[in-house]
Amino acid sequence: MFCRIIDNFGDIGVSWRLCQQLATEHGFVVTLWVDDWRAAMRFLDPLLGSEPDIASQALQLQGVCIRHWPEDEQSCVEAAQAAVIVEMFGCELPETTLRSMAAQQPHPCWINLEYLSAEHWVAELHGLPSPQTIQGADQTVTLQKQFFLPGFTDNTGGLLRERPLITQHQTWQNEQDVLRDKLSNAYGLDSTPPLWLSLFCYSGNSLANLVEALIQDAEPAVCIIPTGKLANQLASELGLSSEPAPGECLSHGNIQFIVHPFVSQADYDRLLSICDINIVRGEDSFVRAQWAGKPLLWHIYPQDDGVHLDKLQAFQSLYAGEAGPAKSGAEAAALACWQALNFRWNCGDGIENLWHDLRPHLPALHSHARNWQQKLAELPDLTSSLVRATGFAT
Numbered sequence: 001m002f003c004r005i006i007d008n009f010g011d012i013g014v015s016w017r018l019c020q021q022l023a024t025e026h027g028f029v030v031t032l033w034v035d036d037w038r039a040a041m042r043f044l045d046p047l048l049g050s051e052p053d054i055a056s057q058a059l060q061l062q063g064v065c066i067r068h069w070p071e072d073e074q075s076c077v078e079a080a081q082a083a084v085i086v087e088m089f090g091c092e093l094p095e096t097t098l099r100s101m102a103a104q105q106p107h108p109c110w111i112n113l114e115y116l117s118a119e120h121w122v123a124e125l126h127g128l129p130s131p132q133t134i135q136g137a138d139q140t141v142t143l144q145k146q147f148f149l150p151g152f153t154d155n156t157g158g159l160l161r162e163r164p165l166i167t168q169h170q171t172w173q174n175e176q177d178v179l180r181d182k183l184s185n186a187y188g189l190d191s192t193p194p195l196w197l198s199l200f201c202y203s204g205n206s207l208a209n210l211v212e213a214l215i216q217d218a219e220p221a222v223c224i225i226p227t228g229k230l231a232n233q234l235a236s237e238l239g240l241s242s243e244p245a246p247g248e249c250l251s252h253g254n255i256q257f258i259v260h261p262f263v264s265q266a267d268y269d270r271l272l273s274i275c276d277i278n279i280v281r282g283e284d285s286f287v288r289a290q291w292a293g294k295p296l297l298w299h300i301y302p303q304d305d306g307v308h309l310d311k312l313q314a315f316q317s318l319y320a321g322e323a324g325p326a327k328s329g330a331e332a333a334a335l336a337c338w339q340a341l342n343f344r345w346n347c348g349d350g351i352e353n354l355w356h357d358l359r360p361h362l363p364a365l366h367s368h369a370r371n372w373q374q375k376l377a378e379l380p381d382l383t384s385s386l387v388r389a390t391g392f393a394t
């Protein structure tokens, strides 16, 4: 599997989950090639247990071999000997790998796994072949690359979902009070407020608007925010001059902000499971919040031409079941409020009033989120579908 870490941790986050599932649930021997070794080590840090050896350029972790994809790209030649090559998010394979793939008999199965979207065209593109002409040493060879598109319906590639995930969430949610108490004690909270939020959005206007809405809210709440850029902006929104360290708790009126360390993906899943509302972003945290079966707000990755708003609306409309049977009054009202808030927030607008309106709808949104989780869990998971697409399913 080839992954370029473009920005943030979404690309490596999805790639790492997929690699692990291929290795542990499907018995594949997996090598993950990453272009930005330092960023990969930062992301994997909570799993490493010791300072990463940056110079080593290769690592065996949880059944997966992780290797640096260097700029000269010569050393990825042996990757072509794999039976399956997965190109994550159209990252473009090294020329040397492509030429070696063309020289293999039979050619490796080549899959381009794309970004997630709820738009209609996803089902049309999913599974289509894309012939690629490769100039070999003495001849031209055509390799078939196959599009694989994740999605929310059974005519797409589905979503990443490990086998024990849903049961794991049930267990965490059964222990929710105990897990919250542990966090409260660890952070020395004065009291355990009734509303728990996790906050992992992009920094900038939207974070400022959300913080404003949260601090204007009269109801007590605790909000867990990761250390780094977000927590630093939060501190400045609260008028603090120093950057908060992980483990700090910033109180403002009725809300207590917990500055949390960057944790492993499994620990992040647990956090999502025990919160009443999760504010997530990008691709992977967005999907994980849906598996938690709790209400969410989605801060979509912004694109210059504004196309992200179409993508946002496609998801909102699918999630709210606009094409399905009519909803009960309470659920319909909750979803209408949620759609308005989520959209306006992503447009960079102030959301104080909408946040205020949303709070009484949280129980209805919770029950909707649980139904949505169950509905998604009936679909085949992405990794199993990918394995079927390779022809190597056992």
Ligand code: TRH
Binding pocket: 006, 007, 008, 009, 010, 011, 012, 013, 014, 115, 200, 226, 261, 262, 263, 264, 265, 266, 268, 281, 282, 283, 284, 285, 286, 301
């Ligand atoms: O980091 P992101 O903003 O990634 C984005 C998106 O993938 C986007 O689609 C892509 O185009 C862009 O990158 C380049 O958000 P995302 O997708 O949620 O990825 C964050 C990962 O970090 C996810 O795997 C969850 C994980 N995570 C932890 O493991 N521990 C933590 O403490 C937190 C807060 C996140």
